[in-house]
Amino acid sequence: xxxxxxEVMDGAREMVLALxxxxxxxxxxxxxxxxxxxxxxxxxALTSISxxxxxxxxxxxxxxxxxxxxxxxxxxxxxYRSAHLTELxxxxxxxxxxxxxxxxxxxxxxxxxxxxxxxxxxxxxxxxALAEExxxxxxxxxxxxxxxxxxxGRSQLLPLFDQFTPMACELFELPPGCAAxxxxxxxxxxxxxxxxxAEWQAAVDEAVASAGYQPQWPADSAIPASASGRAxxxxxxxxxxxxxxxxxxxxDPTAVW
Amino acid sequence: MSRAVLAGVVAAVRRSVSQVCDxxxxxxxIAELGILEGVSSSDGGSTVRIELVPTxxxxxxxxxxxxxxxxxxxxxxxxxxxxxEVTFVDDPVWTPDRIAPSAVGFxxxxxxxxxxxxxxxxxxxICGNDALEHRSDFGPTPxxxxxxxxxxxxxxxxxxxxxxxxxxxxxxxxPALA
Ligand SMILES: [Zn+2]
Numbered sequence: 001x002x003x004x005x006x007e008v009m010d011g012a013r014e015m016v017l018a019l020x021x022x023x024x025x026x027x028x029x030x031x032x033x034x035x036x037x038x039x040x041x042x043x044x045a046l047t048s049i050s051x052x053x054x055x056x057x058x059x060x061x062x063x064x065x066x067x068x069x070x071x072x073x074x075x076x077x078x079x080y081r082s083a084h085l086t087e088l089x090x091x092x093x094x095x096x097x098x099x100x101x102x103x104x105x106x107x108x109x110x111x112x113x114x115x116x117x118x119x120x121x122x123x124x125x126x127x128x129a130l131a132e133e134x135x136x137x138x139x140x141x142x143x144x145x146x147x148x149x150x151x152x153g154r155s156q157l158l159p160l161f162d163q164f165t166p167m168a169c170e171l172f173e174l175p176p177g178c179a180a181x182x183x184x185x186x187x188x189x190x191x192x193x194x195x196x197x198a199e200w201q202a203a204v205d206e207a208v209a210s211a212g213y214q215p216q217w218p219a220d221s222a223i224p225a226s227a228s229g230r231a232x233x234x235x236x237x238x239x240x241x242x243x244x245x246x247x248x249x250x251x252d253p254t255a256v257w
Numbered sequence: 258m259s260r261a262v263l264a265g266v267v268a269a270v271r272r273s274v275s276q277v278c279d280x281x282x283x284x285x286x287i288a289e290l291g292i293l294e295g296v297s298s299s300d301g302g303s304t305v306r307i308e309l310v311p312t313x314x315x316x317x318x319x320x321x322x323x324x325x326x327x328x329x330x331x332x333x334x335x336x337x338x339x340x341x342e343v344t345f346v347d348d349p350v351w352t353p354d355r356i357a358p359s360a361v362g363f364x365x366x367x368x369x370x371x372x373x374x375x376x377x378x379x380x381x382x383i384c385g386n387d388a389l390e391h392r393s394d395f396g397p398t399p400x401x402x403x404x405x406x407x408x409x410x411x412x413x414x415x416x417x418x419x420x421x422x423x424x425x426x427x428x429x430x431x432p433a434l435a
Pocket of ligand 1 (some may be wrong): 278381382383384385386407408409410411
């Protein structure tokens with residue numbers, strides 16, 4: 001544990017909860033592709049990535065308490081902190097690919113900013129997750145760059161960037177009551193979120209530049225707290241996603257991961 | 258408990274948990290796979306602590322392994338007044354290099370599974386060809402990828418994703434978006 005002040009640690013725990021909720025929602029959504037992926041290798045890839053993300057969620061919840069299941073499943077909807085992008089079902093494979101690219105690119109930046117955290121246990125999880133993230137990123141960028149070389153790929157995928165990028169910016173927001181400056185000052189996070197977001201946007205820009213496309217990025221803090229997943233507002237998709245997550249537990253409350 | 262008795266209990270637990278086998282490969286022990294990191298006494302001798310290294314954070318077998326290790330440890334120290342603590346640690350990070358050479362040979366012979374590591378290029382477990390072609394980072398489990406052997410024309414499961422050993426070795430301070 002770090003020796004940071006208690007109120008800084010409270011903020012750090014809020015941040016970890018948000019990251020864990022992102023991983024939980026995206027992992028659960030990717031699991032939908034089991035057995036229905038567009039081709040066998042992709043089926044296996046999305047399934048493996050889903051398991052990785054759920055593993056990351058589990059490791060992060062583990063930093064917050066011993067009862068990981070209670071943290072993952074037994075909170076009220078307004079107590080979740082997931083970014084709305086992660087709650088989208090994305091039942092169209094193109095949607096899944098674009099979201100996967102935006103999310104894993106963002107995650108790579110976020111994990112890197114935590115890898116040397118003064119909260120040592122968080123740093124260890126970040127380093128561990130970062131190592132697994134590279135294969136996710138290679139998978140997403142590999143498919144994206146190949147598809148963007150085709151007219152069909154460009155016409156189907158590029159509009160999804162317009163649709164998803166404003167929402168995706170929430171990945172670099174923190175829950176209210178979580179002072180990012182304090183986290184940086186305490187060495188819990190290496191760099192301000194604005195820096196991280198800028199690096200992520202540049203990486204996204206570069207990936208689609210070859211297709212002659214420039215995403216329209218919203219100004220900072222485009223998401224009002226009243227509509228923010230980080231502030232506890234759930235998107236319209238969360239209820240169904242959560243019901244799916246707790247389906248087994250509601251049949252057998254003693255079931256474990 | 259005297260120091261000598263405690264050392265004996267720790268040694269017995271170490272022997273016992275070293276023999277716990279992997280759920281996926283039931284003839285290969287977690288010690289050979291590099292999942293067992295260490296066994297030691299803690300809390301002034303009242304606890305025997307067993308550290309395990311997860312192959313992947315999302316490995317679905319972790320709970321089974323932890324349960325089997327706990328059972329083996331309890332059996333080994335039956336009668337001794339100690340509690341057992343089984344922990345997955347994030348540091349060190351598991352890589353396929355942690356797999357013992359004996360297990361690499363066994364996996365190739367019995368399961369036709371190759372192992373990717375820094376110390377040796379993965380060769381085809383079926384025909385021995387060492388020029389496998391990468392097909393996908395994602396195979397039947399999160400820790401296995403898929404290659405193709407152009408010599409005997411078989412798809413080959415390989416333990417470890419392509420850049421896993423290098424990625425885990427690299428200092429993570431700078432982001433990897435290149
Ligand atoms: Zn061969």
